[in-house]
Amino acid sequence: xxxxxxxxxxxxxxxxxxxxxxxxxxxxxxxxxxxxxxxxxxxxxxxxxxxxxxxxxxxxxxxxxxxxxxxxxxxxxxxxxxxxxxxxxxxxxxxxxxxxxxxxxxxxxxxxxxxxxxxxxxxxxxxxxxxxxxxxxxxxxxxxxxxxxxxxxxxxxxxxxxxxxxxxxxxxxxxxxxxxxxxxxxxxxxxxxxxxxxxxxxxxxxxxxxxxxxxxxxxxxxxxxxxxxxxxxxxxxxxxxxxxxx
Ligand code: CDP
Ligand code: MG
Numbered sequence: 001x002x003x004x005x006x007x008x009x010x011x012x013x014x015x016x017x018x019x020x021x022x023x024x025x026x027x028x029x030x031x032x033x034x035x036x037x038x039x040x041x042x043x044x045x046x047x048x049x050x051x052x053x054x055x056x057x058x059x060x061x062x063x064x065x066x067x068x069x070x071x072x073x074x075x076x077x078x079x080x081x082x083x084x085x086x087x088x089x090x091x092x093x094x095x096x097x098x099x100x101x102x103x104x105x106x107x108x109x110x111x112x113x114x115x116x117x118x119x120x121x122x123x124x125x126x127x128x129x130x131x132x133x134x135x136x137x138x139x140x141x142x143x144x145x146x147x148x149x150x151x152x153x154x155x156x157x158x159x160x161x162x163x164x165x166x167x168x169x170x171x172x173x174x175x176x177x178x179x180x181x182x183x184x185x186x187x188x189x190x191x192x193x194x195x196x197x198x199x200x201x202x203x204x205x206x207x208x209x210x211x212x213x214x215x216x217x218x219x220x221x222x223x224x225x226x227x228x229x230x231x232x233x234x235x236x237x238x239x240x241x242x243x244x245x246x
Contacts, residue, residue, distance in 0.1 A: 008174045009097040010158040012147035013088040015077040035100050040172040041091035041163050047073050051235040063139040067130045089162045105148040165208045176211040186234045202237035
């Protein structure tokens, strides 16, 4: 671990863990006593389709993607109770954070987790067949209780996706930040430098933002390709906002 940059990783306590009252169990498995890791950020999130899609963007073309989005949004476990659509998002910090938490989480597939690593968190999950309209099984959805970043670069992308710098104590920031010197507005999946009727202002001059987000916005404003998508920059600013409350 770079001395200048603390190692951080993202954990999501998914809707199946919330429904089965396993939050306390997960938190105690990951506690500082067991892992040596500390909380750097923590929030209860009503997950929007935009945030879910960005979080799992690498799986966009997979057969299980639509079902995975419904799962992480909370629709699978709380079909008639949208107010219970939540995950708990946590940033943990400390030496080998990503590896330690992946080890305690265990293999992605709960059946394999039970076989290969009894006692790991994901061994308590389930595998649910995904059926197409005709009733044929076309894949599996794995309800595996927690998400844990797989690598340090995924951890950086995911922490910046779910958290604003000011959600994390300033002395625990792991990635460079910068103060915005301009306004940015968002409407209908487009970025605007000036107010448009019905747009949402998500950054104002003086706001502290991830430097990579401001770089992305500057490039997008100029019509250039950028390191992150507009949705990945904006989604964190819409977390728990009423207008994104689908
Ligand atoms: O979460 P992890 O990084 O271990 O696995 P992944 O391969 O990146 O998949 C992300 C998530 O998609 C998993 O945690 C599962 O919840 C889900 N998944 C699924 O529902 N069905 C699959 N066949 C594979 C993954
Ligand atoms: Mg993964």
